Amino acid sequence: TGDILWEKTIDSIDFIKRWYGPTLPNSKVKVGIDFEPVDCLVRDGAFVAMSRWRFAPATGEMTEAWDVVKYQAPDGLEVPRGLWGYGIRQTKMVRPKPPAAFDAAGLRTGTGDDAAVLLAGGTLVVCGLNGDLRAGEDRLLPLGVAAVHDGLCAAYGRIYVATRAGTLIAVE
Numbered sequence: 001t002g003d004i005l006w007e008k009t010i011d012s013i014d015f016i017k018r019w020y021g022p023t024l025p026n027s028k029v030k031v032g033i034d035f036e037p038v039d040c041l042v043r044d045g046a047f048v049a050m051s052r053w054r055f056a057p058a059t060g061e062m063t064e065a066w067d068v069v070k071y072q073a074p075d076g077l078e079v080p081r082g083l084w085g086y087g088i089r090q091t092k093m094v095r096p097k098p099p100a101a102f103d104a105a106g107l108r109t110g111t112g113d114d115a116a117v118l119l120a121g122g123t124l125v126v127c128g129l130n131g132d133l134r135a136g137e138d139r140l141l142p143l144g145v146a147a148v149h150d151g152l153c154a155a156y157g158r159i160y161v162a163t164r165a166g167t168l169i170a171v172e
Helices: 013-018
Strands: 039-044 047-050 054-056 062-064 070-072 078-080 100-103 106-109 113-119 123-128 132-135 140-144 146-155 158-165 168-171
Touching: 013 039, 013 140, 054 158, 106 113, 106 158, 123 140
Parallel strands: 113 146
Antiparallel strands: 039 047, 047 054, 054 062, 070 078, 100 106, 113 123, 123 132, 132 140, 146 158, 158 168
């Protein structure tokens, strides 16, 4: 219907105080959380999660998952928290994460030379930073322009690529 069922505002400093842990001995590397609290919404078991906060879908009741390092995806698959983090890393030692996708068979990641990955009908589709689109083991299509980070989508029998040139490419 489009009716709002519930709404939550996270504005307590108490949550943020626990966000940052101590550093490792003789190091500036922080322990624990490595991403900011405002992030992508994902499924986490029976909850909708945003980083370390879990929300009951029906009521919005919020709980915290500070000591849990993986999201619980469907079919028992565990996916690392922060896999799709877009915030600034607290350690400021940011290394690009390889893109990733998952299905019931497991987690599949690209490489540091890939901009985006997608599972479409069980086929792994990868767009490299060099602008090559690979579908499965045997199909290669040079696009000539790289996808934006996580810029692949599959719908209606096509692959859609959002590019760094500001274009959208549709491929059958």
